[in-house]
Amino acid sequence: xxxxxxxxxxxxxxxxxxxxxxxxxxxxxxxxxxxxxxxxxxxxxxxxxxxxxxxxxxxxxxxxxxxxxxxxxxxxxxxxxxxxxxxxxxxxxxxxxxxxxxxxxxxxxxxxxxxxxxxxxxxxxxxxxxxxxxxxxxxxxxxxxxxxxxxxxxxxxxxxxxxxxxxxxxxxxxxxxxxxxxxxxxxxxxxxxxxxxxxxxxxxxxxxxxxxxxxxxxxxxxxxxxxxxxxxxxxxxxxxxxxxxxxxxxxxxxxxxxxxxxxxxxxxxxxxxxxxxxxxxxxxxxxxxxxxxxxxxxxxxxxxxxxxxxxxxxxxxxxxxxxxxxxxxxxxxxxxxxxxxxxxxxxxxxxxxxxxxxxxxxxxxxxxxxxxxxxxxxxxxxxxxxxxxxxxxxxxxxxxxxxxxxxxxxxxxxxxxxxxxxxxxxxxxxxxxxxxxxxxxxxxxxxxxxxxxxxxxxxxxxxxxxxxxxxxxxxxxxxxxxxxxxxxxx
Numbered sequence: 001x002x003x004x005x006x007x008x009x010x011x012x013x014x015x016x017x018x019x020x021x022x023x024x025x026x027x028x029x030x031x032x033x034x035x036x037x038x039x040x041x042x043x044x045x046x047x048x049x050x051x052x053x054x055x056x057x058x059x060x061x062x063x064x065x066x067x068x069x070x071x072x073x074x075x076x077x078x079x080x081x082x083x084x085x086x087x088x089x090x091x092x093x094x095x096x097x098x099x100x101x102x103x104x105x106x107x108x109x110x111x112x113x114x115x116x117x118x119x120x121x122x123x124x125x126x127x128x129x130x131x132x133x134x135x136x137x138x139x140x141x142x143x144x145x146x147x148x149x150x151x152x153x154x155x156x157x158x159x160x161x162x163x164x165x166x167x168x169x170x171x172x173x174x175x176x177x178x179x180x181x182x183x184x185x186x187x188x189x190x191x192x193x194x195x196x197x198x199x200x201x202x203x204x205x206x207x208x209x210x211x212x213x214x215x216x217x218x219x220x221x222x223x224x225x226x227x228x229x230x231x232x233x234x235x236x237x238x239x240x241x242x243x244x245x246x247x248x249x250x251x252x253x254x255x256x257x258x259x260x261x262x263x264x265x266x267x268x269x270x271x272x273x274x275x276x277x278x279x280x281x282x283x284x285x286x287x288x289x290x291x292x293x294x295x296x297x298x299x300x301x302x303x304x305x306x307x308x309x310x311x312x313x314x315x316x317x318x319x320x321x322x323x324x325x326x327x328x329x330x331x332x333x334x335x336x337x338x339x340x341x342x343x344x345x346x347x348x349x350x351x352x353x354x355x356x357x358x359x360x361x362x363x364x365x366x367x368x369x370x371x372x373x374x375x376x377x378x379x380x381x382x383x384x385x386x387x388x389x390x391x392x393x394x395x396x397x398x399x400x401x402x403x404x405x406x407x408x409x410x411x412x413x414x415x416x417x418x419x420x421x422x423x424x425x426x427x428x429x430x431x432x433x434x435x436x437x438x439x440x441x442x443x444x445x446x447x448x449x450x451x452x453x454x455x456x457x458x459x460x461x462x463x464x465x466x467x468x469x470x471x472x473x474x475x476x477x478x479x480x481x482x483x484x485x486x487x488x489x490x
Contacts, residue, residue: 004112007284008342012308019043019288022321030072031061031327043306050328052292052304052319055093058326062094066147073325074098080159081149082264094149095264100323102159105285106152109267112282113233113260116272121230121256129228130169130194133157134187134201134209135176152264169194180464188213196226202236203246204384204469208455210249222249235260237469238347238364240372241382245407261347265331266322269345278344283307286323291316294334297351304328310337315363317351334363353473357389358398358440360431362424364472370423377419381407384454387473388480390445399442403483405449417446453487460486 007014023046027037035049055062058073065078073096080097118124135153148155157175165172170187177183187209199206210222219225229250239246239259246257261269261279266287269279281289290304294315304319315336321327332352335345349364356362371382383405390399402420410416421443425432434440454470471479 003284004115007282008280011281011283011343012306014283015288015307016043018284018286019046019321022286022288022323025323026074026325028071029075029325031325035327047290047304047328052302052328052330054330055095058329062096065096066094066149068146073327074323076100078324079146079148080155081147082152082155083149084152084264093264096324096326097152097155097264098324100286101266102156104323105266105287106156106262108285109260109262109270109282113258113270116270116280117231117256117258120274124230125228126197126231127167128195129197129226130167130191131198131200132169132187132191132196133175134199134206152262169196184209184212188216192217192225194226195228197228198231198233199229200233202469203234203239203242204237206232206234207242207245207249207383210246214249221251223252223255230254231256231258233258233260235262238368240368241375241385244375244381245383261345263331263333265320265324265326265329268318276344278338278346281307281343281345283343288321290319290321290328291335292319292330293317294351307343310340310343312337312340315348336365349473350471352475353471355387355389355400355473355475357391357475358434360428360434360441362400362428362431362473366424366428366431367473369427370420373423373426374416374419378410378416380410380416383407384449384470385472386454386470386479386483388477389475391477392442397438397440397442399445401445401447401480403447403449403453403480403487405451405453409448413446413448417444420444420446447484447487449483450487453483457483457486 023032023037023040026032032038040046040049061072065072066081070077076098078096078098080102081094082097084093084095117126133153135151135157154176157172160168170190174183174186174190177186192213213225214220214222217225223229232246232250232255234257239257243257256274258274259271259279261267267282267285268287269281271278272280289307291310292302292304294317296302297317310316313336315334318331318333318335320329320331322329330351332350334348334351336348338344338346346365354361354363367387371385375382385402385404387400387402390401392398421435425435431441457470458464458468474480
């Protein structure tokens with residue numbers, strides 16, 4: 001905790017040290033030589049010499065590393081690759097994962113999470129029981145005799161030290177099963193009789209597991225299955241649509257829900273205060289951060305800024321340089337800062353997951369806030385959703401089309417639509433302006449999804465389990481049209 005506190009209170013100095021360490025470590029790599037890392041002494045030179053990049057820019061180099069070439073982006077051997085969701089071209093991403101990233105970023109972030117939790121709850125009995133990890137449905141696969149890929153969760157499970165493995169459930173064989181529905185049943189069968197005190201995994205899939213366990217045990221809530229359960233560390237998707245369901249599943253006051261920001265590219269942030277709705281940015285974990293204002297994202301002259309230059313409330317695309325050799329890499333997530341002393345963030349969405357067909361600039365944060373407000377007012381639950389624009393012909397106003405999978409549908413869909421529309425107006429002034437007198441936007445079009453629609457879409461695309469999810473917002477109609485067709489198929 002002492003080192004963590006130092007980095008928190010000396011964030012700018014720590015970040016510059018991280019950058020210089022990364023540059024010195026990688027100065028003899030192919031990338032380091034090409035950009036003269038050995039002569040860079042200040043951040044400004046680094047920002048001038050190294051352009052911002054995306055996965056598409058690195059695809060050829062990463063493919064070469066996967067085929068066995070080394071010392072291209074990072075000097076130590078890269079043999080692990082986290083297989084992540086597809087790019088806009090539909091191609092899976094294989095993100096390099098060095099030994100340093102596993103130990104000094106992902107595992108270190110996990111240790112800090114537990115330390116922060118224990119600091120808030122010193123009387124915890126967390127370590128008297130098992131930690132249930134709900135990882136990805138893709139096991140570790142071999143690309144060649146020196147290269148392996150899989151879900152990040154699977155790769156981390158493969159590399160866990162024995163002293164963590166013996167206190168984790170399910171066992172490694174079950175945790176790495178590929179067939180998702182069989183794995184859910186196997187996890188349930190093994191974990192039901194164990195003293196599970198903590199859970200870690202994506203909310204949508206953890207919800208599936210918990211409901212399955214209640215179904216086969218006949219219990220009314222999860223504390224009847226695991227009476228000593230006290231912590232759920234969640235991440236991957238917004239927790240807001242799921243919170244009420246988890247609070248019903250785990251009704252004891254001792255239960256704590258703690259958000260993490262752990263992606264294939266790194267472990268970035270953790271909720272250090274459960275009474276707050278933001279997360280502490282982890283400063284000293286082998287990652288140097290920059291932030292690109294979304295107002296400049298599509299500009300030819302876009303400029304990222306270092307940590308000390310950020311402003312509160314601004315929507316930024318996050319840019320990282322890492323101890324796996326990702327240099328000024330735009331990861332695709334957007335965040336805003338809620339505090340700079342210390343640096344705390346909230347995830348606001350994705351750089352490609354938004355609707356801006358009519359100048360409304362609707363982002364996931366707006367949608368999640370509006371949904372939460374309406375669900376609270378109407379006392380209903382929305383499990384999944386997706387939205388897309390409707391482009392009207394002959395100069396007529398457009399609209400947003402939404403498909404919601406409700407736990408139980410609202411009694412009056414018209415009333416729900418009106419409340420939701422007003423909530424969106426309240427959270428996004430651009431949307432409100434476009435909705436004024438229906439001039440640019442008509443009222444939203446709402447569809448009720450049949451049960452398991454989103455689950456079936458994920459199965460169809462072989463994306464069950466792990467961190468896979470249906471995109472919430474899309475600026476085109478491809479996903480919405482597919483969902484609407486699938487919605488009529490059963």
